[in-house]
Amino acid sequence: MSRPSDARYLKSHEWARREGNVVVVGVSDFAVDQMNKEIVFLELPAVGRGIAAGESFGVIESVKAASDLYAPVSGKIVEANDKASESAEIVANDPFGEGWLIKIEPSHPEEWDKLLSPEDYQKVTEAEESH
């Protein structure tokens, strides 16, 4: 799967993309592949809640284990993808599109520049794969 070039990433495999005045957040294809696309549960936060960069906003669970989901930027959660939490297969099959997770109205726009570029994220995944 090719990764969108306009997205930024976290080492913990979340992606972020700017859409107008909100930041859309999801998990990467790498994260989904690590779970062998066998996602059994997805927990997303309530809309309206404030969140800090690096804070957990939800949980994604594979057959084998549960993992926290981390916010790439601080701000207010303005939307959560109910379709994804109802059927997590959407996330497995289209993590960068239909399978987005939440939208954040950022409070500290400068945080965007601290996120990993697609090239840097590529290095992170290559290093993990070679383990």
Place this chain on the structure above:
Amino acid sequence: MLKTPFHDWHVSHGATMTAFNGWDMPLYYKGITEEHLQTRKAAGLFDLCHMGRVIIRGHNALEFTDSLTPARMRQGKPGDVLYSFLLNEEGRTLDDITIYLASDHAFLVINAGNRERDVEWIRKQAESWEDVRIDDISMGWAMIAIQGPASEAIYAEIFGAESAPKEYYKYFVIADPKSEENRMIVSTTGYTGEKGYELYMPRDMALGIWDKLMTVGQPHGLVPVGLGARDSLRLEAAMPLYGHELTEETTPFAAGLGKFVDLEKTAFIGREALLAEKEKGGPTKRLLAFEMEKRGPVARQGHEVYSTEEKLIGTVASGIFSPTLQKNIGTCFVESGAASVGSQILLDIRGRKHPAVVVKKPFYKRSY
């Protein structure tokens, strides 16, 4: 890392490998859920070489095995497989094992994670016995399981139906008249809740048999199955996994496995402690099975269990999203009397309490 004779086969068939008790083992090939469902529907093939295999020989081998384990050895006869335990003096579980009874020796299958400790323990117990020999043949022998409704037909096509026992928990030895070394043990045992066999053979014969099973089995729907689905299959069948339902802190009675303990035997390690526990009214904690009606997070080992009055009553032992039932299921140790079949309980998953109901074991029972 230790490698089984099928290691290269797993890798070349796309398995995702995982370290398991010192062995490099397949976690899954295509996917845990798919392998699980295919074993229920047709058949699955399992590499179990990581399991420990020990032979107890010598003039006093059977008497020694009888004193070592709480198994009902007196009712057993050659060709029987007995499910049993290694217990310490406190009656707590060091391992769960199977005993293959022969007329002059016993063959024990033990868990990979406990192998070294078990062998040391068995040897220590044997020190005070005359003419008892303990041979750890784990490395020289291989172990394969074929499980599922199609396993009988696949086995029969290769080895002939009459070469395997019909009854559950029996075994045959298939001898090669041309070679003393070439023997295969076939038992009607397993860890999935399906019918099937476990096969044991010298390591150098193993890959040939694996290939043959795959070739003949494929048209019947046979797929290789990794450790991921091995765990979900056994939990649906409510079979215990050491480290979860059985631990060094719990007795077989706490795990609901008292029927495998022969308290009428005059002597075995742990007997006095188990009798004392029984006199005091039984174990203080008991293993229960639960189901969660609503689709939600999976309760996993260590999560706390509460009564509906929010009193802490226990901890989760195992939990999965059940591929067959399509709901979250699991087992938990709960204070004796605090809950029973039909009780509502609450499971604390990452700080939030989720309702569950105590159900009868097993979760899944085969219909053939």
